[in-house]
Amino acid sequence: MFKVMAIVSLFLISFATLLYAAEGDDIQKQIDAIKGVIPKFAIPMREVGDRFQNMYFAAKGGNWGLAAYMSKYMNGAMKPASLTKPTGYEAWKSFYNDTFAAVNKAIAAQDFKAFEKEYNAVIPKCNECHVGMGYGFIKLIKQKAASDAGIDYSVKSKATDVPK
Ligand code: HEC
Structure with a gap:
């Protein structure tokens, strides 16, 4: 039982980390997209x-x-x-x-x-x-x-x- 819970929580933690990373990546992409349309010279x-x-x-x-x-x-x-x-x-x-x-x-x-x-x-x-x-x-x-x-x-x- 404990083992199953440990595996499940481990899975949840890594999933959350992945999700967080993906979101961070997405935000960076959005910032880059905004910067890309701001005039240069x-x-x-x-x-x-x-x-x-x-x-x-x-x-x-x-x-x-x-x-x-x-x-x-x-x-x-x-x-x-x-x-x-x-x-x-x-x-x-x-x-x-x-x-x-x-x-x-x-x-x-x-x-x-x-x-x-x-x-x-x-x-x-x-x-x-x-x-x-x-x-x-x-x-x-x-x-x-x-x-x-x-x-x-x-x-x-x-x-x-x-x-x-
Ligand atoms: C720091 C350098 C720099 C200075 C100082 C500078 N320019 Fe420019 N200017 C540029 C560059 C570079 C471009 C070309 C635009 C680009 O980079 O795509 C340009 C383009 C222009 C254009 C054409 C814009 C267009 O697309 O129709 C005009 C007009 C212009 N400058 C006016 C001026 C005037 C007036 C001054 C002085 C008061 C001045 N510039 C000072 C760098 C400068």
Whole structure:
């Protein structure tokens, strides 16, 4: 009797372990599947491109809040890459925190002359990263008009107007 019970419980324990392992495996598969559909670089970079172009027209129009907003979410747009392309994201992060800092500084100072100078200087830096990552055929140019025509770029605002 004892022997039978021991065998049965042993069987139950191993079955439970197996089930647990299978479930763990399943969860990992589901995580991988979710990660697989989160954008890497191409999709957020489209948003970076549009926000970058819009930022110029916002600054030009004296809509400094909109310029600061565009910069903030240009950076925010890249966040999914921190999970899906971590090494590329690190390169983006140092670009935004270091190279792009001069543009942000000019926005904070609401100084269009400084902004225009730094903005123009950053374009080749965007392109340098494209070349470096094997996408030299994606060469940015400054647009003659903003990417989004549906925003009033001339609303007067302060860079500090963006809600935290
Ligand atoms: C860390 C490197 C890096 C930096 C910095 C960078 N890019 Fe990119 N960008 C890429 C890569 C890589 C791609 C190609 C997408 C991919 O990997 O599939 C790309 C693609 C693009 C595209 C094309 C997106 C599309 O599919 O239509 C645009 C537009 C763009 N970047 C704009 C910019 C702008 C504007 C800046 C500067 C403010 C910038 N990028 C800075 C790496 C970078």
